[in-house]
Structure formats: C-alpha cells, structure tokens
Amino acid sequence: MEPVVRTPSARTMPLVQRFFRTPSRPPTTPDLIAALTTWRGPDATTDPDHVHRTAADFIQLAAERHTAPTTELPAVADVLTRTLLAIGELDLTDADAVRLGPQDYARRLRGAVQGADRGLSPDAAWFHDELLVAVCLHVLHHFVRRSPYIQRHMPERASRVRQLVDLNDAEVAAAARRNEPSREDAEFEVAYAQEVVRQHGWLTIVGVDFANAPDRWPLEDTYLSLQAEESSGGPATDAVGGQQRTVLLADRALEGHERVLLRGVAGSGKTTLVQWLAVDAARDGARVPFVLPVRRFAREGFPAPDDFLHAIRHPLADQAPEGWVVRTLLAGRALLLVDGIDEAPEETRGALRDQLRRLLRIFSGTACLVTSRPSAVEDGWLSQERLAEEGFTELSLAPMSRDQVTHFIRDWHTAAMGDEQCREQRDRDALKEYEQRLLHSVRIYRELRRLATNPLMCGLICALNRDRSGSLPKGRKELYDAALEMLLQRRDPERDVLYADDVRLQQGARELLLRKLAHAMLDEGLSELPRHRVIDVLNGALPAIPSARTAGDGEKIFRHLLHRTGLLREQAGVSVDFIHRTFQDYLAAKEIVARGRLNTLVDHAHQPEWEEVIRMSAAHARPDECAAFLERLLAAAPGLRRPHVNHRRLMAAACLEHVSELDPAVQELVHRRTKNLLRPTTEQGARSLGWVGPIVLEQLPDPEQVPGDQQALLLAITATRVQEDAAIDYLSRLRGRSSLAIRTELARPWRHFDTERYAREIIAHLDPAGLYFPVSDAAELAALRGLGGRPRIQVAGVMRTDELLAGLLPERLTHLWINAELPDPDMAWLARFPGLRVLRVNPRLPRVRNVPEGVTITA
Numbered sequence: 017m018e019p020v021v022r023t024p025s026a027r028t029m030p031l032v033q034r035f036f037r038t039p040s041r042p043p044t045t046p047d048l049i050a051a052l053t054t055w056r057g058p059d060a061t062t063d064p065d066h067v068h069r070t071a072a073d074f075i076q077l078a079a080e081r082h083t084a085p086t087t088e089l090p091a092v093a094d095v096l097t098r099t100l101l102a103i104g105e106l107d108l109t110d111a112d113a114v115r116l117g118p119q120d121y122a123r124r125l126r127g128a129v130q131g132a133d134r135g136l137s138p139d140a141a142w143f144h145d146e147l148l149v150a151v152c153l154h155v156l157h158h159f160v161r162r163s164p165y166i167q168r169h170m171p172e173r174a175s176r177v178r179q180l181v182d183l184n185d186a187e188v189a190a191a192a193r194r195n196e197p198s199r200e201d202a203e204f205e206v207a208y209a210q211e212v213v214r215q216h217g218w219l220t221i222v223g224v225d226f227a228n229a230p231d232r233w234p235l236e237d238t239y240l241s242l243q244a245e246e247s248s249g250g251p252a253t254d255a256v257g258g259q260q261r262t263v264l265l266a267d268r269a270l271e272g273h274e275r276v277l278l279r280g281v282a283g284s285g286k287t288t289l290v291q292w293l294a295v296d297a298a299r300d301g302a303r304v305p306f307v308l309p310v311r312r313f314a315r316e317g318f319p320a321p322d323d324f325l326h327a328i329r330h331p332l333a334d335q336a337p338e339g340w341v342v343r344t345l346l347a348g349r350a351l352l353l354v355d356g357i358d359e360a361p362e363e364t365r366g367a368l369r370d371q372l373r374r375l376l377r378i379f380s381g382t383a384c385l386v387t388s389r390p391s392a393v394e395d396g397w398l399s400q401e402r403l404a405e406e407g408f409t410e411l412s413l414a415p416m417s418r419d420q421v422t423h424f425i426r427d428w429h430t431a432a433m434g435d436e437q438c439r440e441q442r443d444r445d446a447l448k449e450y451e452q453r454l455l456h457s458v459r460i461y462r463e464l465r466r467l468a469t470n471p472l473m474c475g476l477i478c479a480l481n482r483d484r485s486g487s488l489p490k491g492r493k494e495l496y497d498a499a500l501e502m503l504l505q506r507r508d509p510e511r512d513v514l515y516a517d518d519v520r521l522q523q524g525a526r527e528l529l530l531r532k533l534a535h536a537m538l539d540e541g542l543s544e545l546p547r548h549r550v551i552d553v554l555n556g557a558l559p560a561i562p563s564a565r566t567a568g569d570g571e572k573i574f575r576h577l578l579h580r581t582g583l584l585r586e587q588a589g590v591s592v593d594f595i596h597r598t599f600q601d602y603l604a605a606k607e608i609v610a611r612g613r614l615n616t617l618v619d620h621a622h623q624p625e626w627e628e629v630i631r632m633s634a635a636h637a638r639p640d641e642c643a644a645f646l647e648r649l650l651a652a653a654p655g656l657r658r659p660h661v662n663h664r665r666l667m668a669a670a671c672l673e674h675v676s677e678l679d680p681a682v683q684e685l686v687h688r689r690t691k692n693l694l695r696p697t698t699e700q701g702a703r704s705l706g707w708v709g710p711i712v713l714e715q716l717p718d719p720e721q722v723p724g725d726q727q728a729l730l731l732a733i734t735a736t737r738v739q740e741d742a743a744i745d746y747l748s749r750l751r752g753r754s755s756l757a758i759r760t761e762l763a764r765p766w767r768h769f770d771t772e773r774y775a776r777e778i779i780a781h782l783d784p785a786g787l788y789f790p791v792s793d794a795a796e797l798a799a800l801r802g803l804g805g806r807p808r809i810q811v812a813g814v815m816r817t818d819e820l821l822a823g824l825l826p827e828r829l830t831h832l833w834i835n836a837e838l839p840d841p842d843m844a845w846l847a848r849f850p851g852l853r854v855l856r857v858n859p860r861l862p863r864v865r866n867v868p869e870g871v872t873i874t875a
Contacts, residue, residue: 021146023077024188025181028154031070031077034062035103035155042164046109053104064101071096072377078147079346079378081188085140086342087320090374092144095136099148102128103155110159111166114173118153118180125152150184157181200337205304205344211332212298212305216291239292240424240471242266242285243814243836244278244411246860261764262858263792263813263836266413267292270351273409274383275376279390280413284470286387289413290353293385303351303383304344310368311543311593314360318371321345321379329590348381358388358625359597361541373406384408389625415469417767417793417813424471425454428478453486454478464488465770472596493635493674496602500527503582519576525564526581527603529573531610532557533584534594534603538629543600544593547586550574598628605632614645621649621667622660634671642675643682650689665690669715670708691715702730706737713738713746725755732758736765744769744777751781759787767792767813775799784808788833791815797823804828810835817845826850834858843867 036052054062072093079089102125113121125148136144160166160174167174219235244266266289269276280286294305306324313319313327321341325333344350360368376382390412416424429451454477458464468474476499481488489498504523521529536553537545545553554570567573578584578592583599586592594600608614608629614637620626634642649668653661669690672683695717696702705712712734722728728750735746747762759782766774767790775796779789780803789806791797792813797820800806805825810833817840824832826849833856844866846852852871857864859875867873 021078021082021143021150022184022188023074023081023147023150023154025154025157025185027077028074028151029158031073032151032154032158034066034070035100036158036162037061039162043110043162044165046111046165047163049106049108049110049113050104052110055101056104064097067100068093068097069377071100072374073380074147074151075378076346076380078143078150079342082143084342085137085143086322086339088137088140089378090371091136092140092147093374093378095144096148096151098129099125099144100151110163111170114156114159114166114170114177117173117176118149118156121156122148122152153177153180153184198337201340201343204332204335204337204340207335208304208332209298209301211330212307213295216294216307219288219291235288235291235295239267239288240285240416240420240427242289242420243414243417244269245414246409246411261812261835262860263414264411264860265814265837266411267296268837269411270383270385273411275406275408276385277408277410278385278387278413279410280387281390281470284413284415284472286413287355288471290355290385290387293351294353297351303349305351305353306341307353308355310354310356311359312587312591314368314542315364317364318368318375321375329587345379345382348379350379350382352376352382352384354384354386356388356543356597357386359543363541376406413470415768416471416474418771418795419793421458421468421474422455424474425451425458425478428475429482432478432482447482450482450486454481454488457481457486457488472598493632496599496632500603504530519567519572519580521564521567521573521576525561526577527606528561529554529557529564529577530581530583531603531607533592534600535607535611537593537600538604543597544587544591546591547574547589550592601628602632605629606636608633609636609641612641614641615648617645618648618664621664622656627667627670630667631671631674635674635676637675639675639677639679642671643679646671646678646682646686650685662693665693666705666708669711672711686711687715696730696734699730699733702733703737705734706739708738710738710740710742713740713742716746719746719749725753725758728753729755729758729761732761736761736768739765739768741770741773744774748777748781751778754783756786759783763787763789766790766796771795771799775803779803788831790835791823792836794819794823801825807831809833811838812836814838816840817842821845821848824849830854831856834861834864837861838864841865846871 035054037054039047050056054060055064055067074096075084075089075093078084079086085092105128106124108124116124122145126145156177160177217235219239242265244264245261246264266278266285269278270293278286278289290307294307297303297305308319308324308328312329316327319327322339324330324341325336341350354372357365357369357372372386376384386408429447432447458468458477464477468477473495476495477488480495480498480502483502484498489495501523504526532553533545533550536549537543551570551574554573558565558570558573564573568576574592578586583595584592585595594603605628608617614633617626617630617633621630634645637645646668649664649671653664656664668686672678672686690711695715696705716731716734719728719731722731732747732750735743735750750758751762753759762778763782766779779800782789784806786808787806788808788810789800790810790812791800793815797815800809801823805828807828808831809824809829811820813836815836815838817838828851829849830851831854832846832849832852835858838861841862841864843855843864846855847868852868854874855864855867855871856874864873
C-alpha cells in the first residue's frame with residue numbers, strides 16, 4: 017500500500033543515506049540494520065541530534081505538499097526523531113524490513129517506541145504516522161539499491177518497492193503542478209510589503225531634533241552602509257598565520273550566507289541594518305521579510321509561524337489569510353530578521369533559542385539573520401560549534417572607519433540644517449563651523465576617536481558638539497551625562513517648544529522618572545514594558561517627587577515624557593521602550609546607585625547583558641560604595657561555577673577604567689585577585705580579555721621576558737584587543753619577534769589605533785618577509801606608502817579602485833590579497849603593477865574578473 021503523505025525521492029534519498037554507513041563491498045548476505053546506522057557503535061559518525069535535523073528536513077519536504085499541523089511541527093519533529101532512532105534498536109535485517117513493506121515496517125518502529133505519539137493532537141499524530149510510512153518506503157528503497165542479495169533473492173519485493181517509489185514521484189509531480197499561490201495570498205503580500213516599507217523605511221538620527229528639522233528621514237537617503245567582519249582560521253599554521261577576518265558590506269551579508277548571526281555593540285547599527293534588509297526585501301519581492309524584535313515576545317517564547325504577526329503587533333495581523341506565513345516559509349521565500357536575541361531574560365533565553373532552532377530545521381529553506389550584542393562569555397547556541405551545526409555564519413559589525421565617521425558627521429549636519437529656506441543664514445554658517453571643528457577634533461583627539469566608532473555615539477557627539485558650540489566632554493560617562501542634560505533640559509527651548517503641554521518639569525524630575533522606568537525594565541528582565549505597566553510605575557513614583565506629583569497622574573506624565581524628552585518610544589499604543597538600550601542601561605545604573613543597591617548587582621556580574629549596567633554603576637558610585645562593591649565581586653561565591661567566578665573578577669578589573677576615585681588598597685586587591693586570570697593560556701582566552709580594558713596591560717607579563725613564541729603570541733592577541741594607545745607601548749616590545757604569527761597579529765589591529773603613530777612605532781619595524789600588511793582605508797594606505805610601501809599587502813577594508821591606485825606603489829607590490837568586498841570586481845587596473853605575481857582573493861567574496869595575464873590567482 018503506497019503512502020498517503022509523499023516526498024520526492026530525489027530529495028528524500030540523500031536524507032535517508034545520512035542514516036546508514038556506506039558498505040566497503042556490495043553485501044551478499046542480509047545485514048543487521050542496527051549495525052548499519054551511523055549513530056551507533058564506537059566508530060559512530062553522527063548522533064541523535066543529527067537524526068533530529070534530518071527528521072526536521074523530512075517534515076519540511078512533506079509540509080511543502082500536504083496540509084500539516086503547523087503549530088505542532090516542532091513536536092512532530094521530536095516524536096519522529098525518537099521513532100527513527102528505533103531503526104538502530106530493532107533486531108531486523110535489511111531483508112526482513114523489505115519483506116515487511118513500508119506500512120508494517122513503520123508499525124514495527126512505532127511499536128518500539130512507547131508513547132511515540134503522546135502529546136500530539138489527532139491531526140499531528142496522523143501526519144507523523146503517514147510521514148513515517150513515506151520515510152520507511154525510501155529506507156527500503158535504499159536497502160534494495162545497496163544490496164545485490166535482496167535484488168537476487170527477493171525480486172518481487174524489490175520490484176514492488178521500486179514501483180511504489182515511482183508512483184510516489186508521479187503523484188508528487190502532479191501535486192506540484194496544482195500547487196499555485198492563491199490570489200488571496202498574492203494580494204495580501206502586496207499590502208504587507210507596502211506596510212513593511214512604511215514601518216521600517218524611516219530613520220531617526222540621534223540628536224537631530226532642532227527647529228525646522230524633520231522628525232525622521234527616508235532610510236534610503238540617510239542609511240550608512242556599515243561593514244561586517246567574518247572571522248576564520250585559528251592557530252597560525254599557514255603562510256599567513258593567525259585568525260583572519262573577511263570584510264563584507266553588512267547590508268549584503270545575506271547574499272552569500274543563508275543564515276547569519278550578527279554581533280554588534282550597543283549603538284553599532286544592528287536594528288538599522290534589520291530595517292534596511294526588511295525594506296530591501298519588501299521592494300525586491302524575492303523574499304518576504306518578517307521583522308521579529310525579541311523584546312516583543314521575550315517572555316512568551318518564540319512565536320509559532322501563524323502567530324508571527326500578532327506577536328509583534330503588526331497592523332495587518334488580523335487581515336492575513338489563514339496559513340499565509342506557513343505557506344511562505346514552506347516555499348522557502350521567508351526572511352526572518354530576529355533582532356536582539358540577547359534581550360530575552362536569561363531564564364527564557366535557552367528555550368527561545370531552541371524554539372528558533374527547531375523552526376529553522378523544519379523550514380529548512382528559510383533565510384535568517386539574528387542580531388545580538390557581543391558577549392565576553394560564549395553561551396549555548398551562540399558558541400561557534402552550535403552555530404555551524406545550524407548553518408549559521410557569524411559576522412560582527414565592524415567599528416566605523418575614519419571615512420565613515422567623516423561621512424556620518426557631514427550627513428548629520430546636513431540633516432540638522434533641516435529646511436534651509438526656513439533657517440537663517442547665520443544658523444547654517446554656525447552649523448558648518450561646528451561641523452569643521454568636529455571633523456578636526458575627531459582627527460586629533462584620541463578620546464573622541466575611541467568613542468566615535470558607531471552611529472549612536474557619532475550622533476551624540478555631533479549633537480553635543482552643536483549644543484556646546486564645539487566644546488565636547490571627554491569620556492563615556494561624561495558624554496551621556498551631557499546628552500541627558502541636552503535632551504531633558506535644553507531640547508524644547510532649542511525647538512522653540514516651550515508650552516506644548518501644561519506639564520512643567522525640569523531635568524531632575526524628568527530624569528528621576530525615566531530612571532524608575534529603566535530600573536523597572538532591568539528588574540523585570542525586559543527591554544520594553546506594556547503601556548499599562550509604565551503608567552503603574554510612574555503612578556508609584558510620583559508621590560515621592562514633589563515637583564512632579566502636582567503636574568498630573570501617571571498617564572499625563574507618561575505622555576509628557578514620551579513627547580518632550582526624545583528618549584522613549586511607544587509601540588502601536590501597547591508597549592514602551594527607550595530609543596536605545598544604552599540609555600536604559602545608563603539610567604538604570606544611576607537609579608541603582610541612588611537606591612543604595614549597588615551590591616545587588618553582584619548576583620548578576622557573571623551575566624554579559626548586565627556588563628554595561630555594572631560598569632556605569634561603578635562610575636556613578638561614591639568611593640566607599642564602589643570599594644565595597646568591588647570587594648564583593650572579588651570574594652568567593654559558594655556554588656558558583658568557576659567560569660562565572662572568574663567573570664565576576666574580570667568585571668571588577670573592567671570597572672577600574674570608569675571610577676574616578678577609589679581606595680588604593682582596593683585597587684591593589686583587584687590587581688592581585690585578577691593577576692593570574694589575565695595571563696592567557698589559549699587563543700580564545702587571550703581574545704576574550706580585551707574587553708576588560710587598559711587595566712589588563714598592567715597585569716600582563718613583560719613581553720621581552722617571555723621566551724617562547726606561543727606565549728608571546730597570546731600576549732599580542734590580548735594587547736591588540738585593548739585598543740587604547742597604551743597598548744602601542746606594550747606591543748612595541750614585541751615588534752622584533754621573527755614569528756610570522758606574531759608579526760601578523762601586530763599588523764592586524766592597525767585600524768583601531770592612531771594611524772600615524774601605529775605606523776611609526778609598530779608597522780615600520782615589522783620584518784616584511786612573508787607578511788601581508790593589512791590596510792583598511794586610504795589613510796593607512798598613505799601611511800604605508802610613506803614607509804616605502806611593502807611587497808605583500810592585504811586589502812582589509814572596503815575601498816574604491818581610485819584609492820588603491822593612489823596608495824599602492826607599482827614598483828614594490830608583488831602579492832595582493834583582497835580580503836574585503838570591493839565596490840568594483842573588475843581587476844583590469846592591476847595591469848599598472850608590473851611586479852605583481854600573486855593575487856589572493858577570499859572565496860567568500862564576489863568573483864573578480866579581468867585579472868591581467870601573468871598574475872596567479874589563489875584562494
């Protein structure tokens with residue numbers, strides 16, 4: 017009897033073959049099936065998790081052609097996995113299974129698993145049972161094809177299996193011809209795409225809210241194309257050495273990768289990139305984008321496909337045809353944009369990740385981008401091994417280059433001018449002067465260069481520079497203090513909005529109320545609160561704030577804060593969040609210190625999502641409070657795992673960078689307790705220490721006293737990630753090492769430091785033998801040209817052809833490595849370099865063309 021649920025043999029047989037070992041010779045006798053499975057025995061090549069992934073692929077194939085219980089597909093995958101694992105438990109030969117036929121073999125497998133359909137609805141249990149029969153048919157077909165014994169001794173049975181497979185494929189082909197999208201789906205998809213563009217096609221630039229300036233700008237006019245880095249490699253074992261990074265245009269990240277985990281620090285542009293990808297997909301029409309901010313469903317778990325639109329409170333949720341999202345996923349046309357997976361509470365994060373994994377296994381043709389803040393501690397699914405298993409590539413948003421910072425500053429000031437017809441000439445002249453001052457300041461002041469590495473911080477710096485007539489604060493805490501003063505006290509007067517409502521609150525009261533909201537979000541583990549909860553928090557806070565309690569109730573105060581501070585957003589009238597998570601963390605830290613609850617942070621010090629709150633709390637704390645807090649971070653913690661204890665102590669070291677006054681004895685205690693932690697023993701450990709900050713440089717051993725190259729390499733890996741000018745002094749004591757791996761590591765971070773100084777003190781002293789010198793922008797190319805050029809150069813940043821022609825020395829260049837996406841893949845211009853012998857092109861990048869004769873291309 018043929019199966020009711022059918023899957024095409026051309027796509028099913030490769031999946032079945034994953035289950036069984038390839039015989040070294042054609043079998044001449046029946047084989048025990050359990051001995052053939054790939055997940056059993058000492059030489060097993062797979063595991064049960066691999067079977068689960070294959071089960072999800074079977075379900076995807078079946079659901080493309082049959083009505084499936086969409087909300088239960090993950091549960092069906094779990095049950096099917098347990099049933100398929102029984103293949104390795106039954107005492108049957110391949111000939112026994114073929115003799116049984118697909119129906120009876122499926123029953124034997126189900127019978128071997130107690131309660132295999134327990135927990136499934138009747139529809140889901142039927143789908144599981146019929147799909148199992150289909151899978152068993154293809155398993156038997158595999159046995160027939162591999163075994164001359166079965167073909168010779170059981171010709172009728174073998175012929176019947178082949179006949180069932182042919183009938184199955186004929187019906188699959190006929191069904192495919194009938195399976196055209198409905199008119200209702202097509203019409204809704206047009207309306208949905210228009211709504212995506214309307215929702216996400218606009219951008220707010222931080223700090224640009226002056227009189228006559230619009231509230232938002234078209235995304236396509238103001239979007240800054242960021243760069244993303246893909247790391248590869250490990251220990252320095254090849255001719256280039258070290259861990260390498262490929263630089264891609266972030267907005268094209270999904271062109272070469274179906275699934276991407278994108279890491280980026282707060283304010284680096286992750287959400288803006290999600291907007292860009294959504295709008296681009298909606299306009300192109302090839303994929304249907306689903307923007308899924310995790311904060312909207314963080315506690316409830318990852319929504320089932322049919323609930324996508326309701327979970328994010330999409331305005332067209334009630335108009336979507338029933339099953340439209342599932343049909344889009346099954347067709348392989350969906351683009352999932354999961355924004356901020358790190359914003360889920362710790363207690364639900366693991367379950368949420370697992371739900372996403374299961375969904376992606378079932379809808380295996382779905383493209384997906386997941387964004388997250390970087391973490392000093394790898395956790396669960398975000399580790400490299402788990403990412404690779406799920407088909408994800410990890411990318412990191414790169415800090416803005418010098419050229420990008422320059423472009424951002426100019427674009428910001430252009431936007432700030434607003435309607436030039438409505439702005440007096442002297443105002444435009446003043447803005448132009450502030451722009452020129454800031455461009456000069458960013459070039460010469462290290463503090464500003466260090467802060468201006470992402471769009472959020474660049475926007476704040478521009479706004480404060482204008483607000484303070486070119487006089488900028490130094491340091492991150494001071495920058496945010498000044499930003500809050502500007503937004504909470506001076507924003508309305510600047511916009512000539514003095515009496516927009518009858519609430520009169522000064523900066524102190526506004527900040528107090530915003531602190532209460534930020535603290536409530538932190539306390540409840542959320543990045544947004546329901547609107548009614550926000551009103552409750554404000555009503556609870558008002559009686560203790562005399563200047564605010566007479567101004568109105570929580571509802572009225574909320575509307576005032578929403579419209580007059582520029583720090584809050586209301587989502588569809590249902591939930592409220594801060595315009596950026598950084599403001600939430602900063603205000604929550606101030607509230608924690610004000611309440612005298614600094615020590616409560618100790619219990620969270622091993623959690624990466626609390627790092628910014630802890631650092632800023634230490635910065636705001638009084639000296640005695642800070643000292644006691646750091647001592648508790650350093651103290652033993654019974655029951656806490658060793659990695660978490662170490663992370664607490666490293667947090668104490670990281671806080672030293674931000675405190676303004678601290679007992680020297682406590683400083684010495686931090687140094688002693690973290691001394692051994694700051695001596696890396698692995699490359700991964702060496703890389704992870706960079707986030708601690710400049711304090712790490714004081715704890716590392718003298719590199720000139722380290723005898724072996726391997727230990728010296730680990731020190732270089734740590735020091736290059738500190739990204740403070742003090743690191744140059746440390747690294748200069750490693751520049752004479754002959755090891756190619758060490759020289760490669762010293763050349764790699766040039767872009768993170770002052771160009772001229774790093775060129776003078778590090779790059780100029782590195783032995784060029786076999787070393788590719790990386791250049792990420794025109795300034796580095798010019799500096800390298802000033803040093804006389806180098807024979808081997810790696811293009812490690814997105815650069816135009818004219819910039820490369822101006823910076824590379826024709827008479828010196830022999831080897832060129834393209835390790836960044838170039839705007840133009842035409843390499844005909846290389847004919848101007850007569851000594852060029854080798855062109856190395858990263859295979860992850862678009863293919864180059866017109867390479868001159870005589871130049872060898874390598875990967």
